Structure formats: C-alpha cells, structure tokens
Amino acid sequence: xxxxxxxxxxxxxxxxxxxxxxxxxxxxxxxxxxxxxxxxxxxxxxxxxxxxxxxxxxxxxxxxxxxxxxxxxxxxxxxxxxxxxxxxxxxxxxxxxxxxxxxxxxxxxxxxxxxxxxxxxxxxxxxxxxxxxxxxxxxxxxxxxxxxxxxxxxxxxxxxxxxxxxxxxxxxxxxxxxxxxxxxxxxxxxxxxxxxxxxxxxxxxxxxxxxxxxxxxxxxxxxxxxxxxxxxxxxxxxxxxxxxx
Amino acid sequence: xxxxxxxxxxxxxxxxxxxxxxxxxxxxxxxxxxxxxxxxxxxxxxxxxxxxxxxxxxxxxxxxxxxxxxxxxxxxxxxxxxxxxxxxxxxxxxxxxxxxxxxxxxxxxxxxxxxxxxxxxxxxxxxxxxxxxxxxxxxxxxxxxxxxxxxxxxxxxxxxxxxxxxxxxxxxxxxxxxxxxxxxxxxxxxxxxxxxxxxxxxxxxxxxxxxxxxxxxxxxxxxxxxxxxxxxxxxxxxxxxxxxxxxxxxxxxxxxxxxxxxxxxxxxxxxxxxxxxxxxxxxxxxxxxxxxxxxxxxxxxxxxxxxxxxxxxxxxxxxxxxxxxxxxxxxxxxxxxxxxxxxxxxxxxxxxxxxxxxxxxxxxxxxxxxxxxxxxxxxxxxxxxxxxxxxxxxxxxxxxxxxxxxxxxxxxxxxxxxxxxxxxxxxxxxxxxxxxxxxxxxxxxxxxxxxxxxxxxxxxxxxxxxxxxxxxxxxxxxxxxxxxxxxxxxxxxxxx
Numbered sequence: 001x002x003x004x005x006x007x008x009x010x011x012x013x014x015x016x017x018x019x020x021x022x023x024x025x026x027x028x029x030x031x032x033x034x035x036x037x038x039x040x041x042x043x044x045x046x047x048x049x050x051x052x053x054x055x056x057x058x059x060x061x062x063x064x065x066x067x068x069x070x071x072x073x074x075x076x077x078x079x080x081x082x083x084x085x086x087x088x089x090x091x092x093x094x095x096x097x098x099x100x101x102x103x104x105x106x107x108x109x110x111x112x113x114x115x116x117x118x119x120x121x122x123x124x125x126x127x128x129x130x131x132x133x134x135x136x137x138x139x140x141x142x143x144x145x146x147x148x149x150x151x152x153x154x155x156x157x158x159x160x161x162x163x164x165x166x167x168x169x170x171x172x173x174x175x176x177x178x179x180x181x182x183x184x185x186x187x188x189x190x191x192x193x194x195x196x197x198x199x200x201x202x203x204x205x206x207x208x209x210x211x212x213x214x215x216x217x218x219x220x221x222x223x224x225x226x227x228x229x230x231x232x233x234x235x236x237x238x239x240x241x242x243x244x245x
Numbered sequence: 246x247x248x249x250x251x252x253x254x255x256x257x258x259x260x261x262x263x264x265x266x267x268x269x270x271x272x273x274x275x276x277x278x279x280x281x282x283x284x285x286x287x288x289x290x291x292x293x294x295x296x297x298x299x300x301x302x303x304x305x306x307x308x309x310x311x312x313x314x315x316x317x318x319x320x321x322x323x324x325x326x327x328x329x330x331x332x333x334x335x336x337x338x339x340x341x342x343x344x345x346x347x348x349x350x351x352x353x354x355x356x357x358x359x360x361x362x363x364x365x366x367x368x369x370x371x372x373x374x375x376x377x378x379x380x381x382x383x384x385x386x387x388x389x390x391x392x393x394x395x396x397x398x399x400x401x402x403x404x405x406x407x408x409x410x411x412x413x414x415x416x417x418x419x420x421x422x423x424x425x426x427x428x429x430x431x432x433x434x435x436x437x438x439x440x441x442x443x444x445x446x447x448x449x450x451x452x453x454x455x456x457x458x459x460x461x462x463x464x465x466x467x468x469x470x471x472x473x474x475x476x477x478x479x480x481x482x483x484x485x486x487x488x489x490x491x492x493x494x495x496x497x498x499x500x501x502x503x504x505x506x507x508x509x510x511x512x513x514x515x516x517x518x519x520x521x522x523x524x525x526x527x528x529x530x531x532x533x534x535x536x537x538x539x540x541x542x543x544x545x546x547x548x549x550x551x552x553x554x555x556x557x558x559x560x561x562x563x564x565x566x567x568x569x570x571x572x573x574x575x576x577x578x579x580x581x582x583x584x585x586x587x588x589x590x591x592x593x594x595x596x597x598x599x600x601x602x603x604x605x606x607x608x609x610x611x612x613x614x615x616x617x618x619x620x621x622x623x624x625x626x627x628x629x630x631x632x633x634x635x636x637x638x639x640x641x642x643x644x645x646x647x648x649x650x651x652x653x654x655x656x657x658x659x660x661x662x663x664x665x666x667x668x669x670x671x672x673x674x675x676x677x678x679x680x681x682x683x684x685x686x687x688x689x690x691x692x693x694x695x696x697x698x699x700x701x702x703x704x705x706x707x708x709x710x711x712x713x714x715x716x717x718x719x720x721x722x723x724x725x726x727x728x729x730x731x732x733x734x735x736x737x738x739x740x741x
Binding site: 051077079080082083084090092093094103104107108152153156 | 652
C-alpha cells in the first residue's frame with residue numbers, strides 16, 4: 001500500500017493556545033480512518049489542515065501524494081484531490097442541486113457542461129436523491145442536503161474525502177441516511193478520514209480509529225483494539241462517558 | 246449625502262401652502278425681510294457678520310417709521326419669489342427689478358433706483374463689448390434680469406452658452422478662472438464690486454431700464470403702507486443720502502431715487518388664488534420644455550455617476566477586503582474621507598479649486614466626478630457588508646473544491662452578495678439622483694436649476710411644484726421597489 005496523506009510534526013497555535021501538538025500520521029490509499037475524541041480536542045482542526053483551510057505552524061509538514069500542502073500554485077491541485085464534507089453542508093444556496101455539483105468539475109477540471117451534468121445526475125442517483133436535481137438547497141431536508149454535499153465532493157473524483165462531523169448538525173432521524181451513504185462509499189475503496197461522534201458507525205466502518213485529546217493523538221488502532229481494549233486511561237474515560245449514556 | 250439644501254426652495258414652496266391659512270407675521274410687530282446677502286452694495290456682510298448695504302439701510306428705516314421690529318433673513322435670489330408668495334417673508338429686497346411678468350403675481354412699491362445691466366470681464370481677455378461674446382460662454386444669476394436679457398438676446402449676439410449661478414461671488418470666480426468670459430448682471434453691483442479689483446472691468450452698460458423696488462405678496466395692505474413711507478423718505482432726501490453713502494455721489498434729480506413716482510400696477514392685476522399661484526397651467530405649459538431638458542441632464546448625470554460609482558465601489562471593496570495591507574489602508578482612507586465630506590463641499594472644491602492647479606472641469610464633469618467619488622465610497626461599504634454577510638462556510642466550501650479566487654467570487658460569493666446589496670444599493674442610487682440637484686451650484690442646468698430659473702422668470706412657483714412631481718414620478722417607484730425587495734428578502738430569510 002502507498003501512503004496518500006502524510007502529517008509530520010504538525011503543530012497549530014491560535015495565539016498562545018496550542019490546538020495541535022506534534023501530530024504524526026500516515027493515511028494509506030483506500031484506508032478508512034475515523035477520528036474520535038471530546039469536543040475541542042483538535043479533530044476538526046487536524047483535518048482542516050490537510051486541505052489548508054487552517055494554516056498549520058511552519059515547523060510541520062503535510063503532503064498529499066508527496067505534494068506539500070502549502071500556499072502557492074500546487075494548493076489548487078491538492079484541494080482538487082482532497083474533497084471535504086462539512087458539518088453544516090455549506091451548499092451554495094443560489095444554485096440548484098445539479099449546479100452545486102457541476103460547478104467545480106466545470107470550473108476546476110474544465111469538464112464540458114454536458115459531461116458534468118451526466119456525472120452529477122449519476123452521483124445524485126448514487127446518494128439516492130436524483131429526483132431533487134432541479135431544486136434549491138433550502139427546499140431539501142438536512143439529510144438530503146448533506147447527501148448532496150457528499151455528491152458535490154465526489155464530483156471532483158478526489159483521491160481522498162475528509163468528513164468534518166457530517167452528522168452533527170442533523171436531526172436524529174436523518175443521521176442514518178447520511179451514514180448509509182458514507183458506509184457505501186467506504187466499500188468502494190475511497191480513502192476517507194471521518195471526524196465523528198457516532199461510535200457505532202466508527203466501529204463498523206473504520207479500518208483504523210484515532211482517539212484525540214487536547215490536540216494530541218492519544219491512541220490509535222483497529223476498532224476492536226480501541227473500543228474493546230483501550231490502553232490509555234484518557235481513552236477509557238472518554239469511551240465510558242460516550243458509550244454509557 | 247443627505248444634505249439637500251438646494252431643494253429648500255421646493256420644500257419651502259410645498260410646506261408653506263397649508264400655512265397660508267394662518268395669520269402671518271406681516272400685520273404683527275415683526276417685519277420679515279428676505280435678502281440675497283452678498284449682493285453688493287445692496288445687502289452684504291461686513292467683517293463682523295452684520296448685514297449692511299443700501300437696501301438694508303432702507304428697510305431698517307422703513308421698519309422704524311412703521312414702528313415695527315425687523316428680522317432680515319438670507320434667502321437666495323431665486324428663492325425670494327416663493328418665499329414672498331407663501332408668506333414666509335413680508336418683503337423681498339435684492340435689487341429686484343419690476344417686470345410685467347413679476348407684476349402678474351407680485352406687488353411692488355414705487356422704485357427707488359434706476360438701473361441697467363452690464364457686462365463684466367477680466368481685463369485683457371479679449372472681450373470688450375457685447376459683440377465679442379460670439380461663441381463664448383457667459384455667466385448670469387439664475388432667473389435675474391440679466392438672465393432674462395441674455396436668454397432673449399442669445400441668438401442676436403451668438404452667445405454659445407449661458408451658465409446660471411447662484412449669485413455674484415461664484416459667477417465672478419468662474420470669470421476670473423476663465424471658464425466663462427463675462428458676467429451679465431446689474432450695473433451698480435458690478436461697479437461697486439470691481440471698484441477695488443483692478444483686473445476686472447465693466448466693459449459695457451446694457452440699457453434695460455430696470456427699476457428696483459421692494460417686492461411683496463400681491464395686493465397686501467402692507468404694500469401701500471410701505472410705499473407711503475418711501476414717498477416720505479424721498480421727500481426728506483433720505484434715499485438720496487443712501488445713494489451718496491453707497492455710491493459716493495448723489496443721484497440725478499430725474500431718477501426714481503429722488504422723484505416720487507406711482508406704484509407700478511399689473512395690466513391684469515387680479516388676485517391670484519391657490520391654483521393660479523402653485524398650479525398655474527399656463528406657466529407650466531410655458532416652462533415644461535425647460536424642465537424636460539433639465540430632467541434629461543439630471544438622468545444623464547445620475548446614470549453616469551451611478552455606473553461609475555458601482556464599478557469604483559466594487560473594485561474598492563475587493564481591495565479593502567483582500568488586497569495587501571498597505572493597499573487596504575489606502576482605500577480605507579478614501580472610503581472614510583469621501584463618506585465624511587459633504588457632497589456640496591466636494592463639488593465646490595472640485596469645480597472652483599482644481600482650476601488653480603490646472604484641472605479645469607466642465608460643470609457636468611465636475612458634478613459627475615464628485616458624485617461618483619462619493620457614491621463609490623458608499624457603494625464600497627455596501628459591497629463589503631454584502632460580502633461579509635456571506636457565511637464563512639461558503640468560502641471554505643469553494644476553497645475545498647479547488648475553486649480559484651476568481652471563480653469563488655464570481656460564481657459563489659458575489660451572486661449571493663448581490664441579492665443582499667440590491668436594496669441598499671438602490672437606496673444609494675436614489676440618493677445619487679437626488680444629489681444631482683446639488684450640481685445647481687456649479688451652474689449645471691439640471692432639473693432643479695431649470696425649475697428655479699423658470700420660477701424666477703415666470704415669478705411663479707409652479708415650475709418648482711412640477712419639478713417636485715417629476716422627481717417623485719421617477720424616484721417613488723424605485724423607493725417602492727426597494728421596500729418590496731427588502732420585504733421579499735426578509736421573507737426568504739425567514740423561510741430558511
């Protein structure tokens with residue numbers, strides 16, 4: 001297996017507060033990694049550094065396919081190769097569902113509109129909402145909007161997908177439909193990093209689970225190792241708190 | 246932006262209509278006198294700010310003889326007519342000539358000065374007589390006798406353009422700059438004004454046979470009371486002593502400064518009712534081509550300023566938000582300055598001060614530049630607010646998809662920002678169009694200017710009312726449209 005994403009000694013400061021502390025991480029091609037941990041532990045910050053939505057400190061290094069993630073002309077390439085799904089969907093409200101999905105392939109990949117439309121319709125079918133293609137985001141439920149956001153990220157045919165708490169903003173009854181879509185994606189072999197609070201989902205889907213706390217990777221391993229045999233006290237305390245409610 | 250004191254005339258004419266029903270101060274203790282201060286030597290300010298002059302002395306004496314207190318208000322020349330008609334002031338002074346037209350809607354006392362018009366130029370600018378005005382631009386005071394004479398004789402002397410100013414000082418400033426070649430106005434004022442200015446010269450007397458008198462509302466009892474006092478003052482030689490005081494020599498015995506003459510009466514001297522005064526159909530029909538010409542200028546100026554203000558504002562807002570820090574600081578200074586400076590002040594600086602550093606703009610260009618600069622500053626802030634109102638997630642989603650800056654702004658951010666900024670932007674456009682009225686002060690023949698000129702010439706405020714209606718006719722729909730957009734926008738926000 002080849003390494004797709006590499007983080008070496010990544011730190012992130014907000015003024016005097018250190019949000020990330022010496023993160024070292026390799027994500028292999030095709031791997032599904034779930035990141036868990038308490039709020040404010042740096043999970044989102046870490047994945048937002050991977051496509052440079054957050055600028056990490058200068059002493060660290062992040063690469064995607066050996067291309068350094070930094071400001072400059074290569075950044076566009078990195079961002080095109082790494083898709084992202086946000087907690088709040090962030091669909092473009094003035095564009096239809098179809099246009100939302102077509103925009104990046106047409107503008108960034110220079111794909112002809114016709115091909116982009118075919119691609120978009122296909123993806124909408126995959127996430128199960130082909131019939132909503134000409135509606136606007138505000139006309140869709142939260143779950144449907146998040147599925148559109150996933151289709152939008154997939155339209156760039158990225159090498160990796162980053163999910164930033166994709167179900168946290170959803171009503172409980174819609175969590176399932178979104179997780180189903182992500183689960184199906186995981187089966188297709190796309191590399192994924194999923195920041196999530198859904199422990200059952202993580203256990204079921206992840207190849208590897210990472211537990212973060214206070215800006216550090218505390219422990220990582222297979223779901224079975226981490227959920228059933230956590231070595232660190234902090235991991236045990238966290239799991240006890242989230243699983244016993 | 247919201248200073249429209251040039252519109253005071255309009256507002257004045259409208260507001261005072263209902264007040265006419267109430268007793269006005271004319272019969273009370275205080276005599277209200279309107280004067281176009283700055284009209285030397287008739288009424289102007291000394292270094293202490295006191296009003297002095299021939300006519301000031303005269304009305305003070307008249308008030309004393311009538312046992313009344315006096316209050317003198319500074320009113321621009323072309324505003325005197327509606328001020329008198331609406332009862333806002335009792336008496337208007339400002340070397341106002343008696344004309345047949347004015348007599349139709351006003352009353353005058355007997356005259357106390359015989360005057361002519363004159364042509365004043367800068368020495369050595371090649372204009373030595375009226376004949377030299379061929380193909381040249383001349384200055385006049387809006388709606389004055391000089392304006393009427395120049396308008397009537399424009400063809401005869403081949404005058405290229407008549408520029409209309411709000412008084413002697415700005416007109417003479419433009420003569421000095423060289424933007425206009427001569428100034429046609431009352432000869433006594435100009436003889437007095439040029440007396441201590443060796444570079445200026447009154448080159449020709451234009452015999453128009455003007456006679457100055459006090460102007461009052463039509464057929465008020467006050468007119469004959471004041472007229473009687475004037476007769477008395479002539480008998481006592483008081484008025485001739487004023488002539489000697491202000492012009493250095495006594496008047497000829499045959500002039501109306503010395504001789505008691507009859508009060509002028511109109512040929513059709515009926516008392517005008519409300520409709521004849523404010524909604525006079527005949528006056529409207531006579532003057533509406535002038536108003537339409539003014540409207541076209543107003544629209545041209547408004548549109549040009551709006552479009553260049555929009556382009557400027559968009560560029561400035563993007564620099565303000567995304568450019569390098571020093572550039573941001575520079576445009577912030579621009580935005581702050583041009584939002585703080587009153588448009589009128591800016592306009593006067595650009596029109597009257599820039600020629601001294603070699604930048605000589607026409608009235609239209611000066612007005613368009615001022616309006617665009619101010620509108621651009623406001624527009625920049627509107628765009629900035631619009632862009633900043635777009636949630637951060639929209640920027641992040643665009644970036645995460647790999648969209649470059651151009652596509653992020655063009656496809657995602659600006660289309661959403663436009664929706665937000667359309668209502669405030671339209672409001673700004675309405676303000677720009679209203680502010681075009683300020684261009685009157687730089688002799689631009691816009692709608693307001695044309696209306697004030699027409700009302701002074703016709704001695705009737707109907708053109709002002711008509712101008713107000715025209716402004717309303719094309720601004721009111723815009724105002725209503727904005728309200729509708731704002732409601733719809735709120736509604737959409739609510740449904741999200």
